[in-house]
Amino acid sequence: MPRKQYWLMKSEPYEFSWDDLLASEHQTTPWTGVRNYQARNLMRDDMRVGDGVLFYHSNVKPQVVMGTAKIASAAYPDPTQFDPKSEYHDPKSDPDAPRWLCIDVQADAAFAAPVTRDALKERDDLEGLMLLAKGSRLSVQPVSAEHWKTITRLGRLKVSRKG
DNA sequence: GCCAACGTTGGC
DNA sequence: GCCAACGTTGGC
Numbered sequence: 001m002p003r004k005q006y007w008l009m010k011s012e013p014y015e016f017s018w019d020d021l022l023a024s025e026h027q028t029t030p031w032t033g034v035r036n037y038q039a040r041n042l043m044r045d046d047m048r049v050g051d052g053v054l055f056y057h058s059n060v061k062p063q064v065v066m067g068t069a070k071i072a073s074a075a076y077p078d079p080t081q082f083d084p085k086s087e088y089h090d091p092k093s094d095p096d097a098p099r100w101l102c103i104d105v106q107a108d109a110a111f112a113a114p115v116t117r118d119a120l121k122e123r124d125d126l127e128g129l130m131l132l133a134k135g136s137r138l139s140v141q142p143v144s145a146e147h148w149k150t151i152t153r154l155g156r157l158k159v160s161r162k163g
Numbered sequence: 164g165c166c167a168a169c170g171t172t173g174g175c
Numbered sequence: 176g177c178c179a180a181c182g183t184t185g186g187c
Binding site for chain 1: 183184185186187
């Protein structure tokens with residue numbers, strides 16, 4: 001059994017949000033639309049069922065890690081690449097040798113206190129976190145076990161209330 | 164809205 | 176196989 005690994009997956013919430021994931025059947029969704037070879041290769045070669053996922057809202061204010069999810073399937077061909085009506089349609093992908101893959105993602109636990117990007121940046125124990133690297137655009141990123149521990153701890157903190 | 168960083172495309 | 180042009184990502 002390979003050691004459990006950890007990932008961060010970005011989603012623009014107006015495309016697909018954490019709430020959308022919670023509202024999905026079995027709180028599970030196929031992670032379709034990845035059109036980057038490096039991200040595809042991570043899904044194909046490195047992700048394993050049960051791996052941990054930080055669910056991140058990108059391209060919004062504030063950018064925030066909403067909670068944890070799990071990899072719920074091995075990689076399989078992304079059906080949207082063959083759907084002419086999909087914005088992710090790829091006419092150059094051969095059905096006999098699909099170019100793009102997806103995996104299923106299942107919600108695990110919502111953070112009591114969603115962790116903002118700003119909060120991550122303020123810490124001094126997240127050096128090397130790919131999300132914070134300049135110019136990092138990869139939508140599927142590996143996260144070290146140490147960084148996973150730090151971020152999930154932050155997320156589980158009770159929200160402090162004033163008054 | 165701007166723009167730097169990055170990936171992909173296509174001419175040569 | 177190089178690399179300029181182009182399109183996209185995504186923080187700011």
